[in-house]
Structure formats: structure tokens, C-alpha cells
Amino acid sequence: MKNQLPTIKEIAKQLNISVSTVSRALHDHKSIGLRTKTRVQELARQLQYEPNQTAIFFQQGKTFTIGVILPELSEAFFSAAISGIEDAAHKGNYTVLLGQSHDSVDKEKQLIETMKKHRVDGLLISISKNTNDYSHFEALRRYNIPIVFFDRIPKIPNIHYVACNMVNGTVQAINFLFTKGHRIIGMINGPEKLPATKERLDGYIQAMTKSRLKYDPALVLNCDLTTESVCAATEKLLTGKRRPTAIVTFNDYVALDAVQQARKMKLKINKDICFVSYANLPLTNYTAFPPMASVEQFPYQQGQKATETLIELLQQKSNGDADNSNATYYKIILESQLVLHDGK
Amino acid sequence: MKNQLPTIKEIAKQLNISVSTVSRALHDHKSIGLRTKTRVQELARQLQYEPNQTAIFFQQGKTFTIGVILPELSEAFFSAAISGIEDAAHKGNYTVLLGQSHDSVDKEKQLIETMKKHRVDGLLISISKNTNDYSHFEALRRYNIPIVFFDRIPKIPNIHYVACNMVNGTVQAINFLFTKGHRIIGMINGPEKLPATKERLDGYIQAMTKSRLKYDPALVLNCDLTTESVCAATEKLLTGKRRPTAIVTFNDYVALDAVQQARKMKLKINKDICFVSYANLPLTNYTAFPPMASVEQFPYQQGQKATETLIELLQQKSNGDADNSNATYYKIILESQLVLHDGK
DNA sequence: TATAGACGTGCAAACGCTTGCGGAAGAACT
DNA sequence: AGTTCTTCCGCAAGCGTTTGCACGTCTATA
Structure with a gap:
């Protein structure tokens, strides 16, 4: 009673065609005849086929996931920020992998490891209060995982960040x-x-x-x-x-x-x-x-903006503007703004 | 200038041994000689080898990720809950994939799709305010993805949940x-x-x-x-x-x-x-x-408890207690408690 | 001295999908 | 009729890892 989910292979077998044809048919590839294309798509629907993303992630070396590390999820500022992050990520078809450092440097390092293992495409970080040593961020450069810092920014050169002035x-x-x-x-x-x-x-x-x-x-x-x-x-x-x-x-x-x-x-x-x-x-x-x-201080907007720039960076990367050689670093400053409260 | 990350294959080549040996050596498998074991581990350290989790996820059909869907991240209750969730997940070596429904049923459905695609091992959900139709939850059963609901519970039978009385x-x-x-x-x-x-x-x-x-x-x-x-x-x-x-x-x-x-x-x-x-x-x-x-109402604890029971469910599953046949459903009720404020 | 066990290692398949390439068939040209 | 395009599809490699199995090479036993 395996109850395995249907795979591309299954479809191919049932239709007596090759997996590559099925794959292409599902992607609406032009070199597939209309007839087989519809046959495939029809069967896929019947079988309730869904592509196995983990296979695709693996195959493409890309996870469409962005890691978010921030100090404390239950603080109003950060919970507003994560809200903005999630919204922006979702809009860009990314998902959010979450971690909180509780302002501990160790936990922060651990989280970076975890994120790295999960092969997140990029990272959004608001650093812990006690972080003085930034080597764990530097270490990420060799993995070519772009980071956008926000709100709490480390004092190191050549980084992307979003902050509020x-x-x-x-x-x-x-x-x-x-x-x-x-x-x-x-x-x-x-x-x-x-x-x-x-x-x-x-x-x-x-x-x-x-x-x-x-x-x-x-x-x-x-x-x-x-x-x-x-x-x-x-x-x-x-x-x-x-x-x-x-x-x-x-x-x-x-x-x-x-x-x-x-x-x-x-x-x-x-x-x-x-x-x-x-x-x-x-x-x-x-x-x-x-x-x-x-x-x-617009935490929601900060989170949103940070996410958007990260996604932009990721797109540049996949467009082959590879290697931060001609690197320009985003330094985005939102302006804080005085809000009057009704004297009521 | 590929700058590819080192793989198990690379190690094998440099040491002139097979990948399977390397794999086993890295896992401290007993059937590998001490000598090669240390050689492998040494080289792995030098090369800063790190296993490609996406490959492992794919290979094992398990992602060590739990999806969390809740209505509004910026609300105090939920931000406390997510904090508890993240902590518990991290403790159990799981990571958290996050989504907020903004109390929209559509977004909720979308998120479930996304989570499904990402092949999360399990799901933690606090349902949207306007959700009356629960078919999208039922649909998950066939994927064998366990769900634990918390705080906002759908009115359907045979579910796991954590709530506060x-x-x-x-x-x-x-x-x-x-x-x-x-x-x-x-x-x-x-x-x-x-x-x-x-x-x-x-x-x-x-x-x-x-x-x-x-x-x-x-x-x-x-x-x-x-x-x-x-x-x-x-x-x-x-x-x-x-x-x-x-x-x-x-x-x-x-x-x-x-x-x-x-x-x-x-x-x-x-x-x-x-x-x-x-x-x-x-x-x-x-x-x-x-x-x-x-x-x-102990939101942090609710989140924590929900996560713990989800992880327990996942372990049962991998122990072959498969198929919710002998299903017992967790219905965990935390007791709310009156807290006096200093009259100060 | 033959034989069974332990020990250490390699082979190869499998996971699900994408994609470059090559090939067969037919259409359209000279 | 022969040639060149299209059009449509399959082959097979490859992504990085794990793991059942078989294959040696020793050592200890009968």
C-alpha cells in the first residue's frame, strides 16, 4: 500500500511515450505536438499529478526559498517586518524559511548553517544585538548566496542593506x-x-x-x-x-x-x-x-523592500551577471517620518 | 570560473576511492576502516565539504521542513505563537517554512499548494477567519502530510489540534x-x-x-x-x-x-x-x-506544543506506524489561566 | 591446509526531473 | 526523384546522495 504520488514516469508509461516528452508537454514546449500535449495534460490532471519540487530544486540547484534570520519574532517591529517579507516573497514566488536568533550569536551562526544546508537562494538578516564578529557572514560569500541586511546592519564593507534613517x-x-x-x-x-x-x-x-x-x-x-x-x-x-x-x-x-x-x-x-x-x-x-x-520606522516596508532587492539580486544572478565582479551594492535608506497622534 | 562546491564525488576522486565509501565514511559507518575514515574526514574538512541537502531531501523524500500557515504575522498572538513554533522546530532539527493567509481563504489555499510543492514534512495551521470550506485540508490526506491545527480549528472530524480552553x-x-x-x-x-x-x-x-x-x-x-x-x-x-x-x-x-x-x-x-x-x-x-x-492564552506554548506533537507524528510515520489506520488523533487542550496585574 | 567468518571496499541502482542532441517521418522545395 | 526543412519525439546523461549487494583480502578456527 505504497500510495505513491504519480510521477512523470507513471504518465509516460500509461501513455506509452517517453518521460522527456511528458516533461516537455507539461511545460508547453513548442516541439511537442498538440495532440500528445493535450493527452499528457489530460492524464496529468486525472492523476492529479504534481511535480516533485524537491527533485526540481535538486536538479536546478535552486530552491526558490529565501532564508530570514531575525532576532525576535515576537517583537512588534520584527513581526511587522516578517509580514512585509512574507508578502513580498510570496509575490515573487519565493517562500520564506524562518529562524530567530534570540539575539544570540551562536544561534545566529547555527541558523546560517541550517540555511546554507537548505540551499536557500538568498538570505535576509537583521543581526543579533551582540554580534561583533562577522566572519560567519563573510563565509557565505564563497557560496554565492546573496545577503540583504535590514534594520540591524553589520559594520562591514561591500554589503547590501536596507535601513531606515x-x-x-x-x-x-x-x-x-x-x-x-x-x-x-x-x-x-x-x-x-x-x-x-x-x-x-x-x-x-x-x-x-x-x-x-x-x-x-x-x-x-x-x-x-x-x-x-x-x-x-x-x-x-x-x-x-x-x-x-x-x-x-x-x-x-x-x-x-x-x-x-x-x-x-x-x-x-x-x-x-x-x-x-x-x-x-x-x-x-x-x-x-x-x-x-x-x-x-516602517518595519513592514523595510521588510518588503529588503525582500524585493534580494529577489532582484537573485534574478541578476540567474541572468549570468554572475560573480559580484561588477558589484554594485545596494544601500537603501528609507526615510523615517514623524507621525502626529491625534491629541484626542 | 564555476567555483562549484565540493561534492562527495570530488573527495572520492582525490582519494581514489569510491563515492559510496566516502559517503559511509562521512557517516561514521562501522564497515569503513579507521584509516580511510580519517582520511576522508580530513579531506572533507580541508575542502569545507558540506552535503547538498537538496540532494538528500530528494533522495530521502523528506525535507525536515514544516510548513506554518497563519492568518497574520504581525498580530501579537501569532507572532508569539510563531516564536514558540520556531523554537520547538529548531530544537527538533526542523526548519520552518512560513506563510500568512491574511485571513483570506484563497491565499490559504495557495499557501497549501506551495507547501505541498515544497514537500514539507508536516503542516501547522491556524485557519483563516473566513474559512468555511475545508476541502483543501482534506485534500492533503492523500499526500500523507500530517497537519496539526492550533488556536483556530476547523470544524471537521479526525484532526489533530492544539487549542486553549x-x-x-x-x-x-x-x-x-x-x-x-x-x-x-x-x-x-x-x-x-x-x-x-x-x-x-x-x-x-x-x-x-x-x-x-x-x-x-x-x-x-x-x-x-x-x-x-x-x-x-x-x-x-x-x-x-x-x-x-x-x-x-x-x-x-x-x-x-x-x-x-x-x-x-x-x-x-x-x-x-x-x-x-x-x-x-x-x-x-x-x-x-x-x-x-x-x-x-499562552500563544507561545500553544505554538510550541503544536510543533512538538507534529514532530512526534512525523516520527511515528517514519517508524512505519504508517497510514492513519490505527489513528489516534491528538486533541490537546491547554488551560487558559487568569493572570493578575499588579495594581500598581 | 582448507574453510568459515570478519572486515573493508566498490558497483550500480535509485530518487524525479530537465535538456542537448540525434533521428524518423512527412512536407515543401528544386 | 532527390534534397532540404520542419515537426515531433526518444535516448541518455546528469544533478549528489544513499544503500543493498557482491567481491575481495585477511585472520582465526577446525
Whole structure:
């Protein structure tokens, strides 16, 4: 009772023709007579024949699969990103092989091995927080598996990536606050070494300088994103010599913690003190005191764009533009954008 | 400049032995002499040989891949679930092929086709909201691809599934409110046809009856989950004849909307009116007036458990317990559980 | 010394499909 | 009638691996 699935061979036997004819008939190859073509297609339908993709993958050395490695699937940012990735992949007739690194370098390496074994055609990676050693990415070059990094980009030359520029969004945020009349603007930034932190700071300095408010380092504090450190930073800012009337926070979660702290200090939100943050998570619609605005980073779009460029790379490759010799590297920067929340 | 990856054949040639010997040597087969075994392994390392999985997949008719189809990757529940799935799969040496249906039946069908083509070993599905026709699932039986459904289960017999029982959690919620002194307890439930809605209602009735509070249908309203309908329901409940002192809401989002509405009506949250909801999303930590408690549905664990049972099924299959003849169907029910939020 | 076992290795088929090439048959030309 | 095209189809190789089987060559046993 094998119940084997029908193969091309089976069809050939039943019709007393050769497998090659069947194969070509199914592909609508021009050199097959109309008569046999329809006979084959008819029987294939009857038998509910479906090509064995694993055989084809093997035979063609191509899997129409793209590997995706990201730090944490359950985080809002990445789950939006994977959604964009899946949609774009599906549109391009690719499927998605998924792995999460949990921000562990080891797991990241393992996943790359797995992906390599599965012979994915290309790779989409947002690197783990703790990755400093990039050799496992470099190692992929010899396999000719293109990688497109997104959001979290390793600091190595000659790579493709898609990212979202936080500088501009930050400038927009500061300018927005400026036009609202704020002159002393604080910032609760993220962990110091993070590139994301640096970008925000750059934007901050740039905008403050342009607005002829001088940059006061005392108004910018780092935190490690824990509630405690956020509260501490908030308190320090709000009791400092120059008390800010507005604060830009590293992300929405930080904003929410900071808001709580400010309320604890009997300050009226959006009156005594305003907040602007990054991410624009859906939850900001629901909190009693959401930040006035958020810098949107478009995770869905980032994922989508990254996937599209990867697919483009794959097509170039199969078009024989082989070997990254005349290599141009995609460096795609989406612009972040300030989104105002209805003051409602 | 082919830059072909090294194959088993290449090793064989360089060592002047046959491919079968190389293959066995690499697998540590006992019938290979120690001497050649080490020679082979040594050369394999030098050449950075890696087996071509696509060839193996093809040869063995097994891909060590499980397909996952769920409605919406960016929803908190499912992103937690996929996280659990990925972790469990990785632990069992499987990889995850991902697809999202966007709650469209057509896309769901397409995805199943794709998965089938990719010859996934098994399938994990949470069905789309609008799926009424289950033929595309039935069609998979003849391919002998086991499916484990989770969370959203089709109403057909003889399937494996993992789900979370909402009845118990609801009972816990009501009991909790009862011990807190509440006697008039309302419910804002979800869309009427959803099984999830029915389960909550069942739990509600069961608990109310057990507590010797009689079941008053006027205290239970349905909504379609939009903010407007939630607000309307809330208002109706709170202005009704018997005004509840506590309300159980379909999920956290509903709770947040209801809270807003209650505040608009100048009621003091947790004093005039208490809320309990389902899901226990992280955001409840951040809102100013979170529900007092949530019924946790353990999406991560559901995903994990579903994956584990699928893997078990696959192992049974390869052990020749073939053909779902002596079929026992897994029906795994996780118990939901009430989680109290610090009144902080 | 013949013989059975162990040990180590190679042959070849099989998995399902694609594709370059060659060949047979007929049609259309000179 | 002979030649050249078309048109249609089959042969067979090849993709990289695994694995049942047979074939040696020793060593230990009778």
C-alpha cells in the first residue's frame, strides 16, 4: 500500500511515450505536438499529478526559498517586518524559511548553517544585538548566496542593506517641538553603543544646532531600556537645572515608562511636559497619555523592500551577471517620518 | 570560473576511492576502516565539504521542513505563537517554512499548494477567519502530510489540534471578581459566530450559575471589535438597569477601548468599575488603567506544543506506524489561566 | 591446509526531473 | 526523384546522495 504520488514516469508509461516528452508537454514546449500535449495534460490532471519540487530544486540547484534570520519574532517591529517579507516573497514566488536568533550569536551562526544546508537562494538578516564578529557572514560569500541586511546592519564593507534613517525623523521631531514653542528639549536615548542610539543623537544635535538652540549634553541621557533606568533618567531630566518641556525618547516603550514617571512627579502630560518617541506601535492609541508623536520606522516596508532587492539580486544572478565582479551594492535608506497622534 | 562546491564525488576522486565509501565514511559507518575514515574526514574538512541537502531531501523524500500557515504575522498572538513554533522546530532539527493567509481563504489555499510543492514534512495551521470550506485540508490526506491545527480549528472530524480552553479561564475570572465582592458582572464578548466567543460565554454562564448569581443575558453584549462598537456596548452596559461593577472583555484591545469609554463617562477605573480581559498583551503593563487581570492564552506554548506533537507524528510515520489506520488523533487542550496585574 | 567468518571496499541502482542532441517521418522545395 | 526543412519525439546523461549487494583480502578456527 505504497500510495505513491504519480510521477512523470507513471504518465509516460500509461501513455506509452517517453518521460522527456511528458516533461516537455507539461511545460508547453513548442516541439511537442498538440495532440500528445493535450493527452499528457489530460492524464496529468486525472492523476492529479504534481511535480516533485524537491527533485526540481535538486536538479536546478535552486530552491526558490529565501532564508530570514531575525532576532525576535515576537517583537512588534520584527513581526511587522516578517509580514512585509512574507508578502513580498510570496509575490515573487519565493517562500520564506524562518529562524530567530534570540539575539544570540551562536544561534545566529547555527541558523546560517541550517540555511546554507537548505540551499536557500538568498538570505535576509537583521543581526543579533551582540554580534561583533562577522566572519560567519563573510563565509557565505564563497557560496554565492546573496545577503540583504535590514534594520540591524553589520559594520562591514561591500554589503547590501536596507535601513531606515533615524536622523531625519529625529530632526523632524525636534522641529515639530520647536514650532510648538519648546526651547528646552531633552532626550532619553538608548544604550550607548547601538548605532540606532547614535543616529538619534546625530539628528538631535543637528536639529538643535539648526534651530539655534545650543546643544546641551546635560539634556541627553542614555538608558538601558529597563523601566528603572528610564524612570531614573526621566527623574534626572525633570529635576535638572534646565528642565525640559519636551522629551524625545528612544522608543514607545521608553516613552510609556517615562510618562508614568512624569505623572508620578505630578506633572501634567502634554501640558507641563510633552513626549515624542519612535516606533509608532499600535498601543500608543490605547494608552491614556500617548506621546504626542512618534517617528515611524516602517518595519513592514523595510521588510518588503529588503525582500524585493534580494529577489532582484537573485534574478541578476540567474541572468549570468554572475560573480559580484561588477558589484554594485545596494544601500537603501528609507526615510523615517514623524507621525502626529491625534491629541484626542 | 564555476567555483562549484565540493561534492562527495570530488573527495572520492582525490582519494581514489569510491563515492559510496566516502559517503559511509562521512557517516561514521562501522564497515569503513579507521584509516580511510580519517582520511576522508580530513579531506572533507580541508575542502569545507558540506552535503547538498537538496540532494538528500530528494533522495530521502523528506525535507525536515514544516510548513506554518497563519492568518497574520504581525498580530501579537501569532507572532508569539510563531516564536514558540520556531523554537520547538529548531530544537527538533526542523526548519520552518512560513506563510500568512491574511485571513483570506484563497491565499490559504495557495499557501497549501506551495507547501505541498515544497514537500514539507508536516503542516501547522491556524485557519483563516473566513474559512468555511475545508476541502483543501482534506485534500492533503492523500499526500500523507500530517497537519496539526492550533488556536483556530476547523470544524471537521479526525484532526489533530492544539487549542486553549477559554472556559476555565473565564470561570477563574468570574470567580476572582466574585471574591473581590462583585455581584453584577457584565461581559463584552466578540462576534457571535466565533467559537472563541462561545467559549467565553459558556465559561461566563457556568461561573455565574455556580456562584448562585443568576445569568442575566442583558449583561452580555456582543461587539465586532471595532472601537465604536466597543464603546457603544460599554455605554449600554454602564447605563443599563442593572449596572455592573465589573466587566469581562473579549480581549485586551477591547478592554482598552472600554476603559476609555468608562473614563469618558467619569467613572473611576478600578473603583467604580473593574475590567478583566483576555490575552495579557505586554501593553497592559504600560497603560495608565490596565485591566485588573487577564486570561492568558499562552500563544507561545500553544505554538510550541503544536510543533512538538507534529514532530512526534512525523516520527511515528517514519517508524512505519504508517497510514492513519490505527489513528489516534491528538486533541490537546491547554488551560487558559487568569493572570493578575499588579495594581500598581 | 582448507574453510568459515570478519572486515573493508566498490558497483550500480535509485530518487524525479530537465535538456542537448540525434533521428524518423512527412512536407515543401528544386 | 532527390534534397532540404520542419515537426515531433526518444535516448541518455546528469544533478549528489544513499544503500543493498557482491567481491575481495585477511585472520582465526577446525
